[in-house]
Amino acid sequence: MDDRTVRWLRGAVAALVFVTAAYHLWWGFPRMLVYLQAATALAGQGIPPDPRPFLFVGFAVAVLAGPYLVTRDVVSLRRAYQAGLALMVLSFVAWVVWHETGHGALFTDLPAPETDAGHSHGGTVLHTVYDHYVTEPVEGVIKTVELTAAALFAVLLRNDPDARE
Template sequence: MGVSRESPASASRDATRKRVLRGVAVQAAVVTAAVHLLWAWPRLGSPPDARPYFFLAGSALAVAVGVATLRAGEYRRLYALGAGTLGTFLGGFLAWHGTGAAAALSADPLAVVAAIVEVIGLGAYLALYRLAPPTSVVVEQRREEREDRP
């Protein structure tokens, strides 16, 4: 087993910080998914607009990443996927509306909520990524824990 270089107080502070960040990240992912579903559901079946179908898929991915964030260990790849998912929603909005993004944002309350929550969630996932050890370290720790069990 590896030796921790952190003091007990520092480890406790980081554990609390990570727990809060995980909660914020998961809530942001779920709210983002809900907002996109609320926007997409009445627009399904509109042939010239593919966005509702992308929103359905992206919402499912956001919820899956949120559930995995709650249940899984500290995996940087998972946090990168969460940040990427929320960042894609945000970047997609900006790309779709281009220079008219500010006007589109002010005209749609759901877009305002989505943008705010996506920025918060993106920040939480990126902070989790920075605080988490490399995935190889987590996998090795889990392997050692399984070997230590009778």
């Protein structure tokens, strides 16, 4: 693959990674602060907090750490592509698992909600994905961004001459 194409793909994947990290920080950080402020009250009642804000912020930090670590020669370009690919796929899989297990009811003693934001989960994983694209378009866009970033990481991992072993 020529240098121009590799540079373009690197720029595209960097933009996609920034978009998904920004979304996860935008959604997770304020909620994380609310949970941290109310931690004593929630712990006293035995109510587990929603883990997503903490996971979202951790995910965003991990994703944004990649370019920093590459530019400081702490992580090789190849390892960064592998980690980026893994993180994007993990985010998508975690999103599917969250929705297929009743919005985290699997992890608590709370009953699974029957509906959420005007949609219900029934049928297959593909139905869940489609349902969210229709009822939660922002989630659909972010999941598309993540899957596109994963695909670009895979292409770069295979074709970037600077990422060869």
